[in-house]
Amino acid sequence: MRAQIIGTGSCLPEKIVTNDFLSTIVDTSDEWVSSRTGIRERHVSIEETTVSLSAEAGRRAMDMAGIRAEELDLIIVATCTADTLVPSTACLVQDELGAVRATAFDINAACSGFVFALNLADVYMQTGTYRTALVIGAETLSRIVDWKDRTTCVLFADGAGAAVVRAAETGVSVSTLGSDGSRGGAIYVKSRENYNPFVPEQKPMDFLYMDGGEVFKFAVKKIPEAILETLGKAGLTVDDIDWFLLHQANARINQVIAKKLKISIDRVPMNVDHCGNTSGGSVPILLDEVNRKGLLKSGDRIVFAGFGSGLTWGVMVLTWA
Numbered sequence: 001m002r003a004q005i006i007g008t009g010s011c012l013p014e015k016i017v018t019n020d021f022l023s024t025i026v027d028t029s030d031e032w033v034s035s036r037t038g039i040r041e042r043h044v045s046i047e048e049t050t051v052s053l054s055a056e057a058g059r060r061a062m063d064m065a066g067i068r069a070e071e072l073d074l075i076i077v078a079t080c081t082a083d084t085l086v087p088s089t090a091c092l093v094q095d096e097l098g099a100v101r102a103t104a105f106d107i108n109a110a111c112s113g114f115v116f117a118l119n120l121a122d123v124y125m126q127t128g129t130y131r132t133a134l135v136i137g138a139e140t141l142s143r144i145v146d147w148k149d150r151t152t153c154v155l156f157a158d159g160a161g162a163a164v165v166r167a168a169e170t171g172v173s174v175s176t177l178g179s180d181g182s183r184g185g186a187i188y189v190k191s192r193e194n195y196n197p198f199v200p201e202q203k204p205m206d207f208l209y210m211d212g213g214e215v216f217k218f219a220v221k222k223i224p225e226a227i228l229e230t231l232g233k234a235g236l237t238v239d240d241i242d243w244f245l246l247h248q249a250n251a252r253i254n255q256v257i258a259k260k261l262k263i264s265i266d267r268v269p270m271n272v273d274h275c276g277n278t279s280g281g282s283v284p285i286l287l288d289e290v291n292r293k294g295l296l297k298s299g300d301r302i303v304f305a306g307f308g309s310g311l312t313w314g315v316m317v318l319t320w321a
Contacts, residue, residue: 003122003133004171004321007065007164010288011056012043012275019154026150033154034273038251042157042276044142049083053160054138055096057284061134062097065164069099074133076121077106078113078280080189080309081139093136102134110187111247111308112177113137113280115316118163118304119175125167136162137280144189146207155250156208157276161284168321175316176230178222186214187309219253219307223315224260227303230315238263241317242300243290247307248272248282257305269295279308296320 018041019030034040045053054077062069075097077090084092090104109116114137121133138160147153165171190206193199223246231237238261246254251272258268269290278285283304290296300320307313 001125001128001167001169002171002173003118003125003165004168005163005318006166006321007061007063008162008284008288008291009057009060009064010159010161010285011053011060012159012285013045013048013053015044015046016041017044022154026148026153028150028154036252037155038270038272039154039276040273043159045140045158048140048158050079050081050089050138050140051083051092051096053140053158054089054093054136054162057138057160057162058093058097058134058136061162061164067132067164069097070101071132072099072102072134073130074121074124075099075102075104076117076133076135078109078117078137079106079139080108080110080113080279081141081144082106089138099134109312109314110310111249111279111282112306112310112312112314114161114283115175115304115306115314116177118165118172119177119314119316121165122172122175131167133165134162135165136160137284139279139281141208141279144208149207151212152208152210155277157278159275159278159281159285161281161288163284163287170319171321172316172318174230174234175314176226176233177314178226178312180311183214183218183311184309186211186218186311216250216253218311219249220256220260222313223257223305223307226313226315227261227305230317234317236301236317240301241303242267243296243302244268244305245283245286245290245302246305248275248286249277249308
């Protein structure tokens with residue numbers, strides 16, 4: 001049995017922040033941001049939290065799937081911006097949804113998180129451990145971004161996407177996951193430093209740091225390679241794939257990936273223009289968007305690809321129900 005997606009959902013904060021607004025608080029402009037990233041606006045949380053966004057995305061996915069929370073065996077939330085260190089976001093979502101039977105936990109693979117989490121759910125279903133799962137990617141990156149740094153505050157945003165998956169004969173077929181911790185310095189955020197009676201001074205928490213050039217070079221080299229590797233495992237070529245749903249970090253990255261794979265950009269849908277980079281939330285938010293537009297047909301073959309801090313990457317091939 002494999003993990004088959006039977007419902008999707010997403011939730012974005014109400015507040016929309018345009019490039020024009022950002023130009024009033026940092027040295028930037030709509031032309032500067034949009035020409036380099038493809039981003040024109042993003043959603044930023046005010047009252048919303050990682051938990052509230054996750055729970056609402058989950059509700060919408062369950063509504064589409066036609067299942068009740070009590071039917072869930074498993075909840076996995078992929079996030080690097082949890083509201084609390086403990087308990088996990090997934091446990092709080094479990095309580096919010098009333099999913100009393102579900103085992104719940106978080107994973108952190110940053111922008112690759114949803115693909116990692118969906119792969120894990122698939123493995124559980126292959127072993128028969130769980131039958132029905134809710135897999136969520138969610139972030140409130142606005143809390144860790146330095147809003148005085150134009151190189152990062154124009155990129156990152158908040159939101160959550162979710163998928164209900166159920167054990168079936170078809171669904172996920174093959175995945176490739178990878179990590180390169182030697183390049184972890186390319187994107188990082190420090191947590192609290194040691195705090196005890198033997199440490200004389202405490203430092204404030206740092207904001208997110210990213211070496212944009214390093215990440216760009218990594219993504220446009222590694223992701224085409226990983227996609228071809230994964231398709232090879234499945235006995236497929238790029239011509240066999242209907243849709244490539246890639247992490248929404250930067251429109252230029254995805255355009256280069258499409259060019260390297262020699263595929264039409266029409267098969268690489270993007271929403272980075274109005275959602276920004278939502279890290280672990282980007283692939284499932286995009287999935288829900290194209291699903292609700294009616295673009296996905298039964299039997300379509302889809303590639304998911306996430307890439308980001310770690311550095312991590314994850315590619316998955318699945319057949320749409």
